[in-house]
Amino acid sequence: MKRFVSRLSPGTEFFIVTGIAFGPFLLAEVLSLVVPRSGPHHNSLSLLFLVGQELALGAVLLWFLHAREWVLRDLGLTEDAPLQDVGAGGLLFVAVYSTWFLIWNLAASVSPDFVMSMVKTSGNVVGGHIPPMTSVTVSVVNGAFEELFVVGYVMSALARMQKNAWFCVNVSTAIRLAYHLYQGPLGVLSVVPTGLIFAFWFARTKRLWPIIGAHILMDTVALLTHA
Numbered sequence: 001m002k003r004f005v006s007r008l009s010p011g012t013e014f015f016i017v018t019g020i021a022f023g024p025f026l027l028a029e030v031l032s033l034v035v036p037r038s039g040p041h042h043n044s045l046s047l048l049f050l051v052g053q054e055l056a057l058g059a060v061l062l063w064f065l066h067a068r069e070w071v072l073r074d075l076g077l078t079e080d081a082p083l084q085d086v087g088a089g090g091l092l093f094v095a096v097y098s099t100w101f102l103i104w105n106l107a108a109s110v111s112p113d114f115v116m117s118m119v120k121t122s123g124n125v126v127g128g129h130i131p132p133m134t135s136v137t138v139s140v141v142n143g144a145f146e147e148l149f150v151v152g153y154v155m156s157a158l159a160r161m162q163k164n165a166w167f168c169v170n171v172s173t174a175i176r177l178a179y180h181l182y183q184g185p186l187g188v189l190s191v192v193p194t195g196l197i198f199a200f201w202f203a204r205t206k207r208l209w210p211i212i213g214a215h216i217l218m219d220t221v222a223l224l225t226h227a
Contacts, residue, residue: 005067014157021149025179026076040127041182047138054145075152077206089213099193143215150176152208169199
């Protein structure tokens with residue numbers, strides 16, 4: 001099996017990894033269009049299921065990439081995680097929230113009615129009481145899983161295929177948006193700038209730890225409001 005995997009083309013590898021990493025979530029998006037949800041997209045139980053799903057998918061994908069002779073450094077996970085990475089993660093967190101704030105206020109000032117219509121048509125993302133431990137666990141696992149593959153792998157793999165930096169940034173952001181469509185129109189206002197900021201940072205630095213840290217902070221803040 002390992003010999004067969006090692007002989008796959010880079011393009012085949014890319015479609016296998018992105019298909020396994022994001023295919024189940026994209027399928028759920030399609031199914032939700034066919035059979036609309038009557039309640040929130042996530043609750044405490046579904047979030048715990050998400051943790052198990054991402055851990056299982058991550059284990060399979062890491063084995064696959066190891067068989068393809070990828071190492072963690074290739075994905076931007078350097079062995080050293082200096083203090084400046086912690087600071088950079090905090091700055092990315094602030095940059096993302098500041099960008100959201102500016103876009104939201106700009107949209108509200110230009111077309112208040114349009115913003116209100118987006119609020120009404122946006123899906124109910126999380127409902128019910130979410131225990132703090134669940135919030136933290138989900139934030140850590142989801143933040144690491146998403147950024148490892150949607151930024152670390154996608155951009156590194158495309159760069160190996162001689163794609164230019166802006167192409168890599170745009171593909172990474174488009175994939176991120178595709179599996180977040182359940183968040184509705186408001187999700188576009190947050191997901192797209194987040195994807196662009198994270199992908200641009202990675203294109204410049206090739207360091208993933210700050211992006212993972214920023215994502216964990218974002219998810220934690222969002223989920224703790226349901227505690």
